[in-house]
Amino acid sequence: MSDLNFLVDYSKRVSKCKKCKQELEKGSVRLGKLLPNAFGDSDTEMKQYYHIDCLFDSFKRARATTKVIESADDIQGFDKINQKDKDLIIEKIDSMEKGKKSATTKTPTKASMKQSDEEVKTDLEESDAESDKKRKLIDKTEIKSKKIKIDINSDDNRFETFQKICNKVAKDSSHLKKSSVIREFFKNGINEDGFTGDMYTFLKLILPSATNRVFNLNSKQLVKLYSKIFDCDFDEMSAHLNQGDVSETCCSFFTKSENIKPEDKSTLTIHQIDTYLDELTKVTKENDQLNLLEKITKKCTKNDLKTFIRLIKKDLRIDAGSKNILDAVSPNAYAAFQVSRDLKDVVERVSDLVQNGKPGLKKDLSIRINLMTPVKPMLAEACKSVESAFVKCKNGILAEIKYDGERLQLHKDGSKFDFFSRNLKAVQPHKVSYLKEYIPKAFPNADKIILDGEVLLYDTKNKKPLPFGTLGAHKKNEFKDATVCFFVFDCFYLNGEDLMSKAMKDRRKMLEEHIKEIPGRVMLSEQTLIKNPDCLRKLIMRTINEGLEGLVLKDSKSIYEPGKRHWLKVKKDYLDEGSMxxxxxxxxxxxxxxxxxxxxxxxxxxxxxxxxxxxxxxxxxxxxxxxxxxxxxxxxxxxxxxxxxxxxxxxxxxxxxxxxxxxxxxxxxxxxxxxxxxxxxxxxxxxxxxxxxxxxxxxxxxxxxxxxxxxxxxxxxxxxxxxxxKQKSDLALEKTLGSVKRSVFGEKEDDRSKKAKKEKKTKKEIKSESDSESDSDMPSLFKDNIFFINSGVDKSTDLKRYIRAYDGKIVDENFLDEATHVIVNRLDEDLPKNTPKNALK
CATH class of the missing domain: 2.40.50.140 (Nucleic acid-binding proteins)
Structure with missing residues (x-):
């Protein structure tokens, strides 16, 4: 049997409508019901075809238990018909819903946007009290809203309503129309008699990435759990998952399951779903996850389950981001959210500005920082030429080394610390725990501060950063002379003052005044003011020749704009149309x-x-x-x-x-x-x-x-x-950047030549310098030698470091035939079969 109860296609021949008995012309659009075939196998089905109007007319007199078309997702083949016919069917679905609402007697309750403190409760209607106790699922959900009175029984709070709004948003390709759908809903509600729902909870669900919920469930794990819930074949579900959407996979097997059947009508509310999602973040053991998901699934229709799983995956498939949704709330809501990342705070402040009890008529929403809540980091776009850099940075360029580490945003409030990644997630403790000791020493006068920077391994012996990927806990042991270092390049909050609207050069000055660098632990990013193209060309050449990732260029008078790509980044693969x-x-x-x-x-x-x-x-x-x-x-x-x-x-x-x-x-x-x-x-x-x-x-x-x-x-x-x-020649760089001599960072060529003339050295001084240099150079003892280190060799990590330091090469078992030397603990120990005999020395 099909997963869906209805289908749409174009008539292949002249046939008759099941309701009006009139002809369905060849090539005309028709809707069909899929029913069990009483004369065939249990797995076969029969189709009854209708005119579109006729089928929707039949729904008006249907019993409450009769399945009807609630959304386009209920119709098999909907994606294969033309847009005109799609619009007609969507219009019929919307009309049917409006007709239902107008026929239902309901005491109207309009939202009052006046200040009030009201607690509202909803019964989660849990049937298994023992399971509730085990998983500590609360029976009552309390929703407190300081500014908005909420009718908990409102149709605007139904999970089914949430899905309908998502479907409408997904249907429109225009981002402006997507915002319009949300705006109209928050103004008029689903019944067009005024919105009486919970705006904050609705936004929490439609913006799943706006919360910090972590479910510890990937697609394969969900399939594994649901194959047990539905009592079906895991391999079969996994094969279906290859189509790419785990929610469709689970929905498909839900309709086939004999173990658990979908509900005919959706009874869930957005508050119940929100509570279930919170509970799901608290369970990590497979049995606990299984029990909770099974309990939720028993209350779901197939569309409820599909949307619930998409909420777990944080992808509702509506092609709308935070900006599209929050633009419908207030003109500045998105900007305010980018800075504070506090959705509840934004909603409550919007309610303060709402006039006449209807969202949509607002003053400007102020933008403010909330300490200990991550701010969307400012980003950089690709810069493909020196000339374009000066076009975009008209007030002088502040150039910084682009460190090849991991972006880190540090928040300090007294003795409390929080660390956030580029994606606003909590950073793993092993990468940043040391900062709690060093930040108070580096910023002794900063009680409250937000810093933006890069964390990476720093080679204390050679005084240089180590490449990307060396920060992992398992890799740090390979770099005995390295420490985890935080390179700070911006500060936009200091002791209660929001610095985001200050110019970049002023923020940098404040940073320099307040920091006491701790070498190898907390350091300022290397930065210089570039005033002409030649200076920038020289700096790019030096950066690439030294194997650094690139440069970040900032207008000296630019402000800090969360989430905006108004900085520039220069990397060798961007230059000269990628020729580098x-x-x-x-x-x-x-x-x-x-x-x-x-x-x-x-x-x-x-x-x-x-x-x-x-x-x-x-x-x-x-x-x-x-x-x-x-x-x-x-x-x-x-x-x-x-x-x-x-x-x-x-x-x-x-x-x-x-x-x-x-x-x-x-x-x-x-x-x-x-x-x-x-x-x-x-x-x-x-x-x-x-x-x-x-x-x-x-x-x-x-x-x-x-x-x-x-x-x-x-x-x-x-x-x-x-x-x-790793050894790019100056010739290639000069071809790309122009014929200029290499120069030190920030130092003019004229100054160098004058400096050279003044510094006349004696033969004794030159010899002393030569001896010093030769002592520091590492001899190439192992050049052209290739080593294989057998498993279990003592101090193998140290051996690898020494071999590489003296120009040797190390291979693994896949390249054992190329080894000139094999290192073992004992000559009689087990070795791979393809070990060259002449390599054992």
Whole structure:
């Protein structure tokens, strides 16, 4: 049987309407009911067709238990009909709902926006008291609103109403119309007699990412739990999940389940759903999650469950962000939310400004910071030339080194600290716990402060930052001479004063006046004022030559604008139309199913290269960017692939990490396409097997139909490209930036030449300097030597550091045949079969 009770299509021949008995002309749109076939198998169904008007007329006299069309989601094939017919059906659904409401006697209750403190309660109607006790699900939900009187029994608070508004928002492609749908709802309510619902709870649900709820449930885990709830086959559900939407998967198997059946009518409220979501964040054990989800599901219609799971996934599929929704609340609501991230505070302040008890007539909402609540960080857009930087930064450029770490926003209120990531999530303690000790020392006069910066590992021996990815807890042990350091580049709140409206140069000055740098722990970002293009060119050259990620450029008079991309970032892959970027011609080795709109499609591809010595293929990166929808559609059939069974071992021709096993393997890598991949830089990755070489931020820039697998980038060639990318010559930079001599940060060429003339050194001084330099240089003792360190070798981490420091190379078991030396504890210990005998020395 189908998951849905209704269908829509175009009549293939002349037939008759079940209700009026008149003809359904060939090619005309028709609605159908899907009913069990009394004359066939239990799994077969029969179809009864109607004119659109006729079917909706029949609903008017239907019993309360009869299934009717409540939304477009109830209709099979709705997405395949033309827009005109879609609009007609949606209009009929809306009219039917309005007719129901007008026919129902209801005591009208209009929202009073006057100040009041009213507690309202709703019964969650839980049936299993023992289960309630076990999971501590409260039986009463108290909603306190300081400013708005809420009718808890209002139709505006029904979960079904929430879903209808979501469907309307999703239906409109225009963002202005999406905002209009929300605005009209908050003004008139679902019954068009005035909104009497709970605006805050409604916004909490329609903006699921606005809350800090963490459910600890990914799509696979949800499928696993619901396969037990529905008593169905986990593998079958997992196969359905490949279509990309876990809510559709669960909804589909819900309608088929014999163990638990969907409710015919939705009875849930948004407050019950909000409470269930809160409870779900508190349970982490699988059995507790299972029991709670089962209890919720028993109260759901199929559409209730679909929306509930989408709330867990924080993706309602309505193509509307915070701005679209909050613009409907107040002109400044989005800006206020970006700064405070406190939805409740924004709603309560809006209610203060509402006139005549109707949202929509408001004064401007003020924008303010709430300490200990994350602020949406200001961001940077790509800058592709020196000239464009000066066009966008007209008041002088403050240039900062772009640190390759993790963005950190630090809030301090007395002795209390909070740390937030770029995505406003709490930062893992091991990365920032040390700051509680050092921030009071670095900012002794700051009782309340918000700092913006980057946290990364800092090499205290060589006085330089370490690259991205070294901050992980398991990796810090490999860098004994490194400390976790917080590089501060902005401050927008200090001792009760909001600094966001102050100019960048003034914020920087205040920062410099209040900070006492602690080397290797809390430091100011390196910054200089750039006044002419030549100075910026020199700085870019120095940055790239030293292997730094790039620069961030800021207008010296710019204010701090949360969430706005008004800073500029310069990286080598942005310059000269990408000619400075790292590229490689790699072979498609496998593919993964996409998610969301690309669900059920191969939209992420596993790329790799051939080891010419072993004739094995090794993985380099995954790529999902660079194709338009039309090209991606063609690739579904043009690349010959076979489905992977992740329980079995990978094919003999590929060396792939277990965590990267794809959904499909190519049938023959030598017949597979070659694509040119461009990225920000070559990087090191523990999960990829091409000597650990990978590409950061890869995208497909060209289909190399002119090349065969023999001309693609091999592993041996990839190693050379990796080494070369770390030693970019000045010639390439000069070609991109113009012929200018390299200069130190902020130092003019004329000043250097004058300085050189004044500093005449004696032979003794020169010899002393030479001796000092030679002592500090590391000799290349292990150059051209390749080491394999057997598992279990004592102090292997220290050994690796020393080998690399003296120009040696280390390989893993995949490249054991290339090793010139093998390091073991004992000569008689077990070694891999392919260990070269001449390497044991």
């Amino acid at each position: 970027a790292d590229t490689a011609d790699l072979v498609v080795l496998g593919a993964y199913y996409g998610t969301g709109n690309k669900g059920g499609m191969k939209s992420i591809f596993l790329m790799g290269c051939l080891n010419e010595k072993t004739q094995k293929w090794h993985t380099v990166t995954k790529v999902a960017n660079g194709f338009d929808d039309k090209t991606l559609e063609k690739l579904q059939k043009s690349i010959q692939m076979t489905k992977a069974d992740k329980k079995d071992s990978p094919p003999d021709w590929i060396v792939v990490n277990k965590s990267l096993i794809p959904d499909f393997y190519v049938t023959d890598p030598k017949k597979s396409p070659i694509w040119e991949l461009t990225g920000a830089e070559f990087s090191k990755s523990d999960v990829h097997t091409a000597d650990g070489i990978s590409i950061r931020f890869p995208r497909v820039t060209r289909l190399r139909d002119d090349k065969s697998w023999k001309e693609a980038t091999s592993l041996q060639r990839l190693r050379k490209l990796f080494d070369a990318s």
